[in-house]
Amino acid sequence: MQDRLFKNPKISVVWDTALADVIGSENPLKVKGVILRNVKTNAMSERSADGVFIAIGHTPSSELVAGQIEMKSSGYIKTAPYSTATSVPGVFAAGDVTDDVYRQAVTAAGQGCMAALEAGHFLAAHAEHRAAAE
Numbered sequence: 001m002q003d004r005l006f007k008n009p010k011i012s013v014v015w016d017t018a019l020a021d022v023i024g025s026e027n028p029l030k031v032k033g034v035i036l037r038n039v040k041t042n043a044m045s046e047r048s049a050d051g052v053f054i055a056i057g058h059t060p061s062s063e064l065v066a067g068q069i070e071m072k073s074s075g076y077i078k079t080a081p082y083s084t085a086t087s088v089p090g091v092f093a094a095g096d097v098t099d100d101v102y103r104q105a106v107t108a109a110g111q112g113c114m115a116a117l118e119a120g121h122f123l124a125a126h127a128e129h130r131a132a133a134e
């Protein structure tokens with residue numbers, strides 16, 4: 001990925017730099033640029049830009065359930081094949097925390113729908129069990 005990045009003449013890498021602010025206009029609502037801070041010198045600089053995408057690394061944000069649910073060594077939550085069921089009954093996982101292949105909004109939304117339906121079925125089955133026991 002780094003090699004592809006460095007070879008792309010349309011991309012310039014700004015090292016040792018953090019985003020300090022986004023500059024824009026309210027009417028029309030539009031990004032116009034960014035304020036950057038060099039983390040080594042604290043020097044501030046400005047760059048014009050038409051948009052800002054925040055994308056940092058490839059580590060899934062699954063720490064919320066770390067140690068409680070079975071995960072892959074890469075940190076993605078494990079789910080049953082063709083299902084959002086996790087190793088904990090009644091807990092379902094969908095989207096970028098579980099998908100190490102596609103990682104797209106549309107696949108995350110589809111998995112979210114699957115998780116909602118599976119959670120509904122799980123609750124309905126438990127309600128039937130409870131009713132039968134009473």
Ligand SMILES: Cc1cc2nc3c(=O)[nH]c(=O)nc-3n(C[C@H](O)[C@H](O)[C@H](O)COP(=O)(O)OP(=O)(O)OC[C@H]3O[C@@H](n4cnc5c(N)ncnc54)[C@H](O)[C@@H]3O)c2cc1C
Pocket residue numbers: 053054055056061063064094095096097103104105106107108
């Ligand atoms: C730069 C960029 C461009 C992209 N372009 C496209 C594209 O063109 N088309 C496309 O389909 N997909 C695109 N994607 C991917 C898409 O954004 C993701 O696949 C999608 O947002 C995943 O949805 P999600 O709900 O699983 O996770 P997210 O959208 O990441 O939502 C997870 C939420 O959980 C919150 N969260 C995390 N940890 C905790 C915690 N411990 N407690 C409480 N809340 C927590 C986060 O703050 C976040 O709001 C792009 C992604 C990036 C980064």
